[in-house]
Amino acid sequence: MEERNLRNDLNVSGMSQTAGGNFHRVSIDGMAKVNGNLDCTSLNVNGTLKMHGALSSESATINGMCTLNGPLISSRVRVDGLTTINGDLRSPELEVNGKCTVRGRVDGERIDIGGVIDIEGDVQCESLNVQGNIKISGFLNAGTVEIRLHTSSSAKEIGGERIDIRRKEQTGFWKSIGLGGTPSFKTSLIEGDEIVLEDTEADIVRGSKVHIGRGCNIRLVEYSGELEVDPDAKVGSSQRI
Amino acid sequence: MTDDLISKKELLDLTGISYGQLYRWKRKNLIPEEWFIRKSSYTGQETFFPKQQILLRIDKILNMKDGLSLDELADVFSPTLGEVEMSAQELLERNIVSNISLELLKEAGRERPLYALEQIMMLYVLDKLLISGDITRQEGSLLIDVMSEHYYRFTGKPSELVLIRKMGVPSFMLVTAGTELYFDNGVKVVLRQPMGTFMEELKLKLG
Numbered sequence: 188m189e190e191r192n193l194r195n196d197l198n199v200s201g202m203s204q205t206a207g208g209n210f211h212r213v214s215i216d217g218m219a220k221v222n223g224n225l226d227c228t229s230l231n232v233n234g235t236l237k238m239h240g241a242l243s244s245e246s247a248t249i250n251g252m253c254t255l256n257g258p259l260i261s262s263r264v265r266v267d268g269l270t271t272i273n274g275d276l277r278s279p280e281l282e283v284n285g286k287c288t289v290r291g292r293v294d295g296e297r298i299d300i301g302g303v304i305d306i307e308g309d310v311q312c313e314s315l316n317v318q319g320n321i322k323i324s325g326f327l328n329a330g331t332v333e334i335r336l337h338t339s340s341s342a343k344e345i346g347g348e349r350i351d352i353r354r355k356e357q358t359g360f361w362k363s364i365g366l367g368g369t370p371s372f373k374t375s376l377i378e379g380d381e382i383v384l385e386d387t388e389a390d391i392v393r394g395s396k397v398h399i400g401r402g403c404n405i406r407l408v409e410y411s412g413e414l415e416v417d418p419d420a421k422v423g424s425s426q427r428i
Numbered sequence: 429m430t431d432d433l434i435s436k437k438e439l440l441d442l443t444g445i446s447y448g449q450l451y452r453w454k455r456k457n458l459i460p461e462e463w464f465i466r467k468s469s470y471t472g473q474e475t476f477f478p479k480q481q482i483l484l485r486i487d488k489i490l491n492m493k494d495g496l497s498l499d500e501l502a503d504v505f506s507p508t509l510g511e512v513e514m515s516a517q518e519l520l521e522r523n524i525v526s527n528i529s530l531e532l533l534k535e536a537g538r539e540r541p542l543y544a545l546e547q548i549m550m551l552y553v554l555d556k557l558l559i560s561g562d563i564t565r566q567e568g569s570l571l572i573d574v575m576s577e578h579y580y581r582f583t584g585k586p587s588e589l590v591l592i593r594k595m596g597v598p599s600f601m602l603v604t605a606g607t608e609l610y611f612d613n614g615v616k617v618v619l620r621q622p623m624g625t626f627m628e629e630l631k632l633k634l635g
Contacts, residue, residue, distance in 0.1 A: 346450075379448055
């Protein structure tokens with residue numbers, strides 16, 4: 188590949204439409220439409236970007252609005268605005284503080300969610316840290332999962348090493364407006380080594396060290412090491428295997 | 429031919445690995461996605477694995493993980509071919525193939541000064557099958573044909589090698605792994621082997 192820093196920059200400050208191509212730094216401050224694939228070192232969106240094609244960028248920061256009709260491949264993605272990706276997302280680092288919708292699978296190393304994320308495919312990463320709202324319609328496979336529940340979140344199935352889902356005490360403001368419902372997590376299956384759950388509704392939980400905390404409703408727990416159940420939790424049946 | 433399946437629970441019981449390890453290996457692509465077979469059972473959804481393949485794979489991972497990192501292991505198991513070139517002399521010296529298969533290749537007129545991994549793979553398979561007595565020399569040249577003409581089509585995809593005989597007439601096939609095949613009564617399936625196993629062995633020898 189040619190040296191990236193020898194390429195031209197692309198700056199959009201007003202309204203513009205381009206065919207895509209290879210650039211060094213891309214910055215969108217106005218409204219832009221890209222009708223093709225875009226390959227760049229960095230992408231900065233402060234306005235609105237609509238893409239029809241694949242985006243590959245070493246780093247991508249989205250503060251405005253962005254709609255991608257194609258896959259996104261990057262090494263660092265930060266979404267502070269609103270992003271919709273109609274394709275797969277592959278990035279070792281993903282940080283979402285705004286709202287992000289992915290209609291495909293997500294592959295990463297570290298995923299940090301402070302806002303809202305909605306993923307229609309499977310998720311695979313080493314560590315997932317959520318302090319907001321997450322909805323995964325596929326399978327979540329992660330080394331460590333740490334979810335602090337603010338609102339209602341869900342995943343179809345979870346598998347991993349350490350899985351920690353707990354309620355985050357809401358303070359005055361958020362509690363009084365009651366946005367997004369009561370904190371809860373819904374899933375059909377959780378499998379891991381160390382599992383700590385609160386406010387979780389699940390069909391089956393399997394693990395070696397399992398702690399079922401307050402507000403849980405689990406149909407079946409299978410454990411090989413130890414099991415602790417909070418008096419405020421409902422467990423249909425538990426079985427040592 | 430239906431493979432025996434093993435449920436996830438039985439697998440963990442049998443091998444002594446934990447859920448965490450299983451999922452980590454899946455993330456590192458040590459266990460291919462297509463081995464996770466979802467089936468409904470009386471307790472709801474359950475995941476099953478092809479028994480022979482998964483047990484062999486886990487055994488290998490457990491035996492090798494001390495020496496190699498997980499990423500290096502993933503390279504060994506990946507079905508894609510790497511960049512290797514070797515001469516016939518080197519292949520002989522490193523005990524990867526023997527003279528018989530090189531001679532067969534010469535007869536088929538497919539000799540090269542340098543062999544890429546794809547051709548080394550072909551020679552290796554040929555050599556193994558000839559030495560184990562599974563195939564004859566004549567069948568060996570059929571194997572050379574089918575592999576040099578069609579093996580590239582399976583780049584990055586798991587495939588299987590099938591040998592059938594009907595009334596003493598042999599025929600080789602390369603098929604996508606897991607394909608169901610049915611024959612009329614006169615056909616005998618002499619051999620059906622995943623190419624992945626050969627590739628793993630070869631990569632270890634080359635590595």
